Amino acid sequence: MKKKIIAAIVAIAASIGLAACGSTSSSSERKYVVGVTSDQQKDIWEYVGKQVAKEGITIDVKLFSGYTEENPALVDGSLDLNSFQHVAFLNNFNAENKADLTYIGYTIISPFGLYSDKIKNYKDLKDGDTIAIPNDVTNGGRALQLLDAIGVIKLKADAPDSPTTKDIEKYIKKVKIEQLQADQIAPALQDVTAATINTNYVTDQLHTTPRKSAIYIDTDHIAKVSSIYKNVIAVRKADKNKEDFKKILKAYQTNAVAKMIKETNDIPAW
CATH class of the missing domain: 3.40.190.10 (Periplasmic binding protein-like II)
Incomplete structure (x- = not known):
């Protein structure tokens, strides 16, 4: 009887251990959602996604039709990053909404x-x-x-x-x-x-x-x-120094992306 009880305890402990391992794997998933407002930027970000996929990072690009939803979505966690606004727009949003969004780097300056x-x-x-x-x-x-x-x-x-x-x-x-x-x-x-x-x-x-x-x-x-019209990759302040975001920025600010940007009539801003 004692042997059966011990065996049952060991089995339960093992199952808990497996469950814990599964939980750890899920919580460490490196998938990020980025919001953009044009098909051209969507294409660029999908290219960036292919580059960082080599490092185990997944980027899901979400296309918005206007400028009003992306920052609230970043604040509430629906987005992890967005790439649609210049510094002036971001500063104004923060001031009007008592938010503390920031940015990790420049992308374009749009004509x-x-x-x-x-x-x-x-x-x-x-x-x-x-x-x-x-x-x-x-x-x-x-x-x-x-x-x-x-x-x-x-x-x-x-x-x-x-x-x-x-x-x-x-x-x-x-x-x-x-x-x-x-x-x-x-x-x-x-x-x-x-x-x-x-x-x-x-x-x-x-x-x-x-x-x-x-x-x-x-x-x-x-x-x-004014330089405040340079567009940026915006993030929540707590995520500014996230290592994966540094890798994403590095993958964006490349000669290949600069070439894509110029083909869209915008100007690389970094």
């Missing part, structure tokens, strides 16, 4: 262009015209800096890095500035005189490129573009 179905040259803008810009502070701020650069408005000397319409000192051309959600501007292009449109929506919604269709591109005058 930001002015587009029109009605005029061929930005110099043809005149009093009474309507110009659509993004309604979020950071992309809207970049749009206002663009309009300042081409002489449509004049921003105040002490305007912040991400100005708002309150920071306009003077309308050199008495235009109407209409603020729309970023992903709604391309579909509304025919309803306005001109519009500033983020490049991912130019490629995905208008099926063209800044070089082919923009009447002004701010990165052609890079000295007038």
Whole structure:
């Protein structure tokens, strides 16, 4: 009888040991979800995923249609990383949401262009015209800096890095500035005189490129573009020094990825 009891105890202990081993394996799974907002970035991240797979890291790329969900998803753990925003956008999100997201490195700086179905040259803008810009502070701020650069408005000397319409000192051309959600501007292009449109929506919604269709591109005058508009790989602050993320960043910041970026009309930012 004693031998049977001892054997049963040993069997139970063995099963617990096996279960514990299984649990350890599951908790150490090196799989990470990254959020992006364009098919082109999805292709790049899938390439990066193939490179880090050699080191036992799995990347699952999730495509979003706008700019509002990716950071909350990163905060709540639905995403492990995201790659869609520049520093200014990230800083603004943190300030408005009392969040502490950060970034592990730069990815691209995307051209930001002015587009029109009605005029061929930005110099043809005149009093009474309507110009659509993004309604979020950071992309809207970049749009206002663009309009300042081409002489449509004049921003105040002490305007912040991400100005708002309150920071306009003077309308050199008495235009109407209409603020729309970023992903709604391309579909509304025919309803306005001109519009500033983020490049991912130019490629995905208008099926063209800044070089082919923009009447002004701010990165052609890079000295007038603030470095806060460099895009980044964002993570939770607690994960900033994660070894796997260092490997992912290294796999992204390569000559091969730089070549892919240039083919998408963006500029490598590292």
